[in-house]
Amino acid sequence: MYDLVSLGKSAKMASTLLRAASEQERNRALSAIAGALRERREEILAANRIDLENARVAGMRNAMLDRLTLDQDRIEKIAGAVEEIIRLRDPIGVVEHGHNHPNGMQILRTRVPLGVVAMIYEARPNVTVDAAALCLKSGNACILRGGKEAFGTNRALAAIMRAAVEHAGLPADCIGLVEDTSRETAERLMKLDGYIDLLVPRGGAGLIKTVVKTATVPVIETGAGNCHIYVDSEADLAMAARIVDNAKTSRPSVCNAVETVLVHQEAAGDFLPMMKAALDAHNVEIRGCPKTRVILKTAVAATEEDYATEFNDYILAVKVVASFEEAVGHIAAYSSGHSEAIVTKNVEKARRFVREVDAAAVYVNASTRFTDGGEFGLGAEIGISTQKLHARGPMGLTELTTVKYVVNGDGQIR
Amino acid sequence: MYDLVSLGKSAKMASTLLRAASEQERNRALSAIAGALRERREEILAANRIDLENARVAGMRNAMLDRLTLDQDRIEKIAGAVEEIIRLRDPIGVVEHGHNHPNGMQILRTRVPLGVVAMIYEARPNVTVDAAALCLKSGNACILRGGKEAFGTNRALAAIMRAAVEHAGLPADCIGLVEDTSRETAERLMKLDGYIDLLVPRGGAGLIKTVVKTATVPVIETGAGNCHIYVDSEADLAMAARIVDNAKTSRPSVCNAVETVLVHQEAAGDFLPMMKAALDAHNVEIRGCPKTRVILKTAVAATEEDYATEFNDYILAVKVVASFEEAVGHIAAYSSGHSEAIVTKNVEKARRFVREVDAAAVYVNASTRFTDGGEFGLGAEIGISTQKLHARGPMGLTELTTVKYVVNGDGQIR
Numbered sequence: 001m002y003d004l005v006s007l008g009k010s011a012k013m014a015s016t017l018l019r020a021a022s023e024q025e026r027n028r029a030l031s032a033i034a035g036a037l038r039e040r041r042e043e044i045l046a047a048n049r050i051d052l053e054n055a056r057v058a059g060m061r062n063a064m065l066d067r068l069t070l071d072q073d074r075i076e077k078i079a080g081a082v083e084e085i086i087r088l089r090d091p092i093g094v095v096e097h098g099h100n101h102p103n104g105m106q107i108l109r110t111r112v113p114l115g116v117v118a119m120i121y122e123a124r125p126n127v128t129v130d131a132a133a134l135c136l137k138s139g140n141a142c143i144l145r146g147g148k149e150a151f152g153t154n155r156a157l158a159a160i161m162r163a164a165v166e167h168a169g170l171p172a173d174c175i176g177l178v179e180d181t182s183r184e185t186a187e188r189l190m191k192l193d194g195y196i197d198l199l200v201p202r203g204g205a206g207l208i209k210t211v212v213k214t215a216t217v218p219v220i221e222t223g224a225g226n227c228h229i230y231v232d233s234e235a236d237l238a239m240a241a242r243i244v245d246n247a248k249t250s251r252p253s254v255c256n257a258v259e260t261v262l263v264h265q266e267a268a269g270d271f272l273p274m275m276k277a278a279l280d281a282h283n284v285e286i287r288g289c290p291k292t293r294v295i296l297k298t299a300v301a302a303t304e305e306d307y308a309t310e311f312n313d314y315i316l317a318v319k320v321v322a323s324f325e326e327a328v329g330h331i332a333a334y335s336s337g338h339s340e341a342i343v344t345k346n347v348e349k350a351r352r353f354v355r356e357v358d359a360a361a362v363y364v365n366a367s368t369r370f371t372d373g374g375e376f377g378l379g380a381e382i383g384i385s386t387q388k389l390h391a392r393g394p395m396g397l398t399e400l401t402t403v404k405y406v407v408n409g410d411g412q413i414r
Numbered sequence: 415m416y417d418l419v420s421l422g423k424s425a426k427m428a429s430t431l432l433r434a435a436s437e438q439e440r441n442r443a444l445s446a447i448a449g450a451l452r453e454r455r456e457e458i459l460a461a462n463r464i465d466l467e468n469a470r471v472a473g474m475r476n477a478m479l480d481r482l483t484l485d486q487d488r489i490e491k492i493a494g495a496v497e498e499i500i501r502l503r504d505p506i507g508v509v510e511h512g513h514n515h516p517n518g519m520q521i522l523r524t525r526v527p528l529g530v531v532a533m534i535y536e537a538r539p540n541v542t543v544d545a546a547a548l549c550l551k552s553g554n555a556c557i558l559r560g561g562k563e564a565f566g567t568n569r570a571l572a573a574i575m576r577a578a579v580e581h582a583g584l585p586a587d588c589i590g591l592v593e594d595t596s597r598e599t600a601e602r603l604m605k606l607d608g609y610i611d612l613l614v615p616r617g618g619a620g621l622i623k624t625v626v627k628t629a630t631v632p633v634i635e636t637g638a639g640n641c642h643i644y645v646d647s648e649a650d651l652a653m654a655a656r657i658v659d660n661a662k663t664s665r666p667s668v669c670n671a672v673e674t675v676l677v678h679q680e681a682a683g684d685f686l687p688m689m690k691a692a693l694d695a696h697n698v699e700i701r702g703c704p705k706t707r708v709i710l711k712t713a714v715a716a717t718e719e720d721y722a723t724e725f726n727d728y729i730l731a732v733k734v735v736a737s738f739e740e741a742v743g744h745i746a747a748y749s750s751g752h753s754e755a756i757v758t759k760n761v762e763k764a765r766r767f768v769r770e771v772d773a774a775a776v777y778v779n780a781s782t783r784f785t786d787g788g789e790f791g792l793g794a795e796i797g798i799s800t801q802k803l804h805a806r807g808p809m810g811l812t813e814l815t816t817v818k819y820v821v822n823g824d825g826q827i828r
Contacts, residue, residue, distance in 0.1 A: 099791060101784070101789065101791075112772075115772065197802050197803075198802075198803065218801070239825040242825060242827055245827075246827035246828060354820050355434045356434050358430075361819040361820075364823060365823045365825055366822075366823025366825070366826040366827075367826065367827045367828055369828040375828070376819065377515075377521070388528055388529070388611055388612075388632070389528075389632045389803065389804040389816070390804040392816050392817045392818070393817060393819050394819075402806050403807060404772075404773070405776070405785070405808075406768050406778075407776070407778070408764075409777065409778060409780025412779075412781065412784070413783070414660060414783040414784055414789070
């Protein structure tokens with residue numbers, strides 16, 4: 001059985017030293033990583049060629065092969081991304097509040113690293129570097145478990161990063177790689193209580209579901225997005241059509257894409273043909289309720305399940321609603337709590353929508369596609385949380401930290 | 415089987431309305447609760463008398479009977495506590511950050527209610543009102559499950575609060591009571607996924623352990639405190655003795671009381687007799703390492719388990735350490751991450767202790783007993799979290815909320 005406990009112990013020990021490292025020390029290690037990735041790129045490419053060869057023999061699809069592939073240009077981009085992380089504001093040591101107790105003690109609420117962060121992800125080897133760099137920046141040791149198809153590449157990347165970190169004066173064990181890609185070991189990692197302060201799954205819905213179901217260590221759930229746009233009776237219909245088109249077709253595979261459009265019955269007759277005209281450029285399949293199909297003859301009949309589905313594809317569910325309340329009720333019933341939008345000119349309905357809809361991001365007259373760490377000004381993004389505790393919406397470096405109260409006294413007793 | 419799902423549905427429905435309620439509406443409901451508790455106190459006392467009678471027959475110990483007992487004075491205090499919660503700053507609607515996207519959209523990070531908060535607690539009926547009031551103030555519906563010994567009292571309190579809330583214009587289901595106090599129903603409550611956004615256990619270590627182990631809904635773990643004080647070689651020893659005495663004897667049963675004192679070997683000879691002189695006034699039993707027992711002849715031999723134990727009693731473990739590093743290492747090995755203190759005159763060691771010790775609260779030259787929502791200026795306290803995600807240390811009303819990004823646009827697309 002692969003010795004995960006030793007890996008956990010090493011990571012925990014490294015996190016103790018990393019907790020006391022200054023921003024300069026952490027940035028120096030990141031800089032060493034970026035340099036070493038460039039310098040030792042031939043090693044990485046050699047390992048990657050073997051992974052690709054094996055994957056081809058195993059019959060991997062082209063789209064997946066492309067995700068797995070590294071070349072000089074991609075390695076340069078990965079190194080550049082590390083340098084961007086260096087430039088982000090240090091999340092550690094931030095004093096969120098500070099005041100003096102009436103007895104004269106100083107009480108500071110400060111941001112500190114979580115400790116050990118584990119990441120489980122799939123075939124993209126760039127995540128190996130990205131995850132390690134985000135953790136290092138936020139003062140956390142990491143334990144990485146990538147997909148088995150990328151294992152050789154990940155092992156080369158981890159070895160290079162570990163050597164660079166050590167060369168820069170921090171423990172190599174700040175970055176740990178699980179060197180056994182079996183499912184059993186992944187499941188034991190999800191249950192490595194006492195060594196892991198946070199586990200973040202990064203990947204498809206299947207992976208995330210498994211992690212949430214199996215893990216006993218703290219997890220942040222990311223990425224499920226069944227998003228809606230409600231086109232109100234008082235909407236600017238041309239604006240609504242542009243927003244729906246953007247939210248569906250600019251990148252249908254992502255979690256902030258729209259899946260269902262709700263349209264008020266007073267607007268449906270005018271709006272749906274406008275919307276369809278825009279979507280036709282991308283051959284979007286429309287699945288509609290009976291009223292939708294009266295207006296759009298070519299629409300397929302929508303099933304109950306369609307309204308619950310994150311298509312991640314050029315497919316859009318549509319429902320004509322009799323009222324604002326019906327729209328909000330539909331969203332409450334089907335939303336995954338990711339991103340929800342209203343298009344309206346009416347300020348009262350805009351305010352009600354913002355108040356009554358329960359989601360990580362609520363939009364008035366804008367595309368759901370903006371729910372993103374970069375767009376929201378957080379810098380790097382670890383993922384988009386759809387849970388309510390600890391992190392909700394785009395997660396930045398701050399979400400990889402916790403709080404420590406520091407109390408400085410002169411002998412105070414209670 | 416008791417119908418918990420209906421209770422969950424009613425709470426969720428109520429939370430939807432409560433989410434849109436203004437601070438005035440929530441405060442009016444709280445005010446109605448305080449008034450109704452005073453007005454209908456005879457009903458409460460009658461129900462409490464029956465609970466007490468049954469408890470006496472069942473052989474409940476006096477200390478527990480006292481916790482269960484209500485009288486006019488205690489009801490007045492409970493009503494007064496509700497009025498204090500009214501005066502706290504509204505945690506809802508706070509805009510934590512706000513900025514304009516380069517494209518002109520306004521992006522606001524706002525505080526919103528979690529939704530439905532469940533609380534599982536033991537024999538004190540005052541928690542029924544306190545928990546309901548904290549949830550109502552923070553815009554959350556609550557599901558309350560108190561101890562079976564207090565069931566009649568809790569049912570009376572819940573009925574009075576529900577009527578008051580409804581009279582004030584909010585749904586009665588903002589406050590739900592689990593009307594079956596069986597263990598099975600409690601365990602089903604811990605697994606009521608989809609209806610409960612947060613479960614907070616309030617009570618002894620046994621209850622909290624069961625909840626953490628059993629629950630599949632999100633939980634915040636509170637209350638475990640194995641706290642240390644390290645008396646450095648360069649400490650003001652009189653100050654150190656005062657701090658240890660306060661941290662051990664001012665209230666030994668609470669989680670922020672000290673359990674182990676670590677003393678540097680250079681200070682031990684002078685310090686331990688001073689400390690013992692202070693503790694003798696409360697007959698504190700000292701359990702020491704071999705070096706401690708050379709200095710304090712009457713000390714009992716400490717076992718490994720003593721260092722891992724939260725005594726919650728007039729018992730103190732003591733260990734003489736050879737260095738600052740040994741002290742920090744001992745804390746890392748045994749601490750529950752609650753409150754840790756150093757007594758030293760040396761600024762470098764103070765800074766290192768604050769950086770290297772991983773706990774919710776870290777003290778320099780002050781008693782661990784200050785780790786408390788009231789002392790830290792948070793107003794009401796829901797509990798003291800010893801976990802790292804979402805809440806760490808004293809939890810105020812903000813910890814009963816989550817985040818919603820609100821994006822106001824003019825048709826922006828990406």
